[in-house]
Amino acid sequence: MKKDPEGIKGGSYMLKPCTIVAAALAFASPALAQTEIQWWHAQTGGNAEVINGLSNEFNASQKDYKVVPTYKGNYPDTMNAGIAAFRAGGAPHIIQVFEVGTATMMSAKGAVKPVHELMKEAGEKFDPQAYLPAITGYYSTSKGEMLSMPFNSSSTVMWYNKDAFKKAGLDPDKPPKTWPEVFDYAKKLKAAGHDTCGFSNAWVTWVNVEQLSAWHNVPLGTKANGLDGWDTELKFNTPFHVRHLQNLVDLQKDKTYDYSGRTATGEGRFTSGECPIMLTSSGFFANVKGNAKFAFGNAPMPYYPDQKDAPQNSIIGGASLWVMGGKKADEYKGVAKFFSFLSETDRQVQIHKGTGYLPITKAAYAKAKEQGFYKDQPYLETPLLELTNKEPTENSRGLRFGNMVQLRDVWAEEIEQALAGGKSPKDALDAAVARGNVMLRQFERTVTR
């Protein structure tokens, strides 16, 4: 009954016998003594093809290394697989981890190899200044040392149905800029026929807690939202946050706002035409383009005009590439070369155009702009404009909380209770903060040793 197709101990463990055999064969034929680099990722569909394309291009461009991409499931599954594989001694070289897994990866000294170290040791040219600060700041230490390589980043944007706007007597080229305007538009859209949903959002905590805080330059937690220390404490139960949640609760009553779930499963309500306004990831672009049978556009996240610093800049979503620890120097060289390859300007522009995810270098952004890329597809520039709107502050460099997946679940639970009328928004946010802080303290104990 034993069947072990690949052998979880494959990859680098097979290297020694392989290279010996390969060297022996080198006499017989110009066989390649290639070092394999295992890359685990969570991309599907078109994005997966981009990954495969990149790997093939890299492999074809040189003979020493071979990048082997493997789809491991969605983000939590891939991260789970990585952790388990590490514990069993068979981790890949590169693993794509979503942004909320950053704290867990970062705290695992020895389990991961920081990118800045990797590049330095391999002698690859690496200038942190060349990268867009809003993107790399998320994945760097407070001293600016980059820990993981940003790969696919997105931001929250507001997608809207231009045809629905027209029908409701709203100008399709003038999307709402502020939250009060959004509420107003939503009411009109609801009156014009969208009676189950005036506006909605996916990723409930990302939009209504995390991005909300950054966009208005208010803290989500202390210590620069956790970037500067594990002893961070949550702080998002301020009157400002409570007011926003109260607005949502009030509007949920008659479905001017309608809750669509914790993650992205509700995104279909936009493309089906049910919800004319939907706040979600800019990465939703490929789906909207493919499935929406109406004219659409997107706009930057709305803000509250009475907050003096708004709009600030947004925090990224998406994922980055982490390098796992315990590998050989030769293999790390290959990884470093691959990362340089990925950062090349033309390549970045290519990735950006193909996936809708953001370019990570300033040069790539500039080049795409130069090429007039955003003229026909302005909605692809919206997330970039949000990210580069202003120089990031303490409150908008990013966030880093341990066990973020569970934290988001807890926060979503409390928000759901408020939306369903079971708790007042203030009680809900207070509880979210309190429960979250307990979890953060526990995480801190497992880290500082």
Add this chain to the structure above:
Amino acid sequence: MEKHAILNGKLIPYLLLAPQLLITVIFFYWPATQAIWQSFLLEDAFGLSSEFVGFENYQVLFRRPEYYQAMATTAVFATLVAVLSMSIALWLAAMADKNIKAAGAYKTLLIWPYAVAPAVAGVLWIFMFHPSLGMLARPLRLMGIDWNPLLNGRHALVLVTFASAWKEVAYCFLFFLAGLQSIPRSVIEAAAIDGARPFRRFWTIIFPLLSPTTFFLVVVIVVYVFFDTFGIIDAVTGGGPAGATTTLVYRVYADGRLGGDLGGSAAQSVILMVIVIALTAIQFRYIERKVQY
């Protein structure tokens, strides 16, 4: 019960037992012990460091309201599923028992949901009742119910209950039918002669005679709800909204995900083991006395 005729062999029995014992020890006792040990530790996700914390994980657990919520949810859920599946199954079994020629055919037609995976059953039900695209969601809204299992915890629990009961009715139906058919005709005839009407006959004579079956099914359903409904919950609600459909076992899974709280998850596993063993023991000792054979 012992057999009188036995075989001779000193080594053979151990060899025969070896495969099962080996697998049981490696995949049952060792993890169970590990669970107990892990519940006393505070670990990080990668297993790079661990700290012995004694009973702290348990103390933290009992201070968390979500844990009590999971207990309450599991209890309510089990009761609902038991009542729903058994009453429907009993009714259908009573109908099928009436010597109708087609009873066998009905048996075949009603039993197959048992073979459907709980996760698949969950997917089927959420498809029918999805607030946006479910075809049965529209009629519900027309009736004035603001059907929204994404936000309304009670709706979510109802949906999960129906999906779970859908599967269990098949199983209960089988056993009730067998139970009904094993009641001697003579007993029923005697009661009829005494002038008892069918309805009264059912409740005073047949139902008590079915008590071993009923008791047995209650045990089975409780275990089913405790564990097998995981697939249904994960497919339909993911434990939400606001933990309204998070059972004890779902909590174990959610808390341990991505190495979030391995110690706490292990503590919950241990408590769950204790609960199940206690429940089984109680059921067998106490209730069995009330059952008439």
Add this chain to the structure above:
Amino acid sequence: MVESRRYRNIGAYTVLSLGVLIFAFPVYVAIIASTHENATIMNGNMPLLPGGQAAENYYRTIFLGGVRSAREPVGNMMLNSFIVAMGIAVGKIFISILSAFAIVYYRFPLRKAAFWVIFITLMLPIEVRIYPTYKIVADLGLLDTYTGLILPLIASATGTLLFRQFFMTVPDELLEASKMDGAGAFRFFKDTLLPLSLTTMAALFVIQFIYGWNQYLWPLLITTRDDMQTVVIGIKKLLTTQDALSEWHTAMTTAVLAMIPPVLVVLLMQRLFVKGLVETEK
């Protein structure tokens, strides 16, 4: 019954028929959904009658896999499910018939202890020890393997109990006769006991096959590779995606396909299945 039959029976027929229809409804809906395009479903416009996409949906699902998410063709996933289900069924029968034989027909020190060690596993399914079992399987290097999927699930005592009950009903005279013929233990087992046990084995096989096919939590945790997914997990994965729309039509097609083997097994082997159920639990 003793009273007039006609009205009672019409009532009974009606109730039963209604019951059958109601229970079949979810599956009917799934079959309909598998014959439509995703857009139709997503827009909430799915009618109660089949659409025209059946051939395309089934072909694509079985051989090509979902476009956006689970890239694995359902054909492969069904094969995985089949291997796992067979592995569990056959594995469990094998180890439990041996153990039951030892416990019933031999006397040896620790016999009672061995019995209880095995019996306790009845009460605690794998969900209760899920993460530690996962860690052990990971440490043994069995993640993403068939062995890892199968072995932990044959650790429970259902089979042993079943065979023990059955062996107890086998008359002692058969063993005596066999001894008198000069047959050893192995001969007795092979020539006498095994043939008698065939129905019990078949009944256990049916139940374990279904159990194995329908496993959810365990495969969910230990398989992450595309090509190791079982069909039940594949369905769930089709519906939880990020930055991609759920492919309901593919999910429903997969659900229909996933239901076929276990339901067939139950229907075709109904007698044995019922026998197995009844005997396992008593």
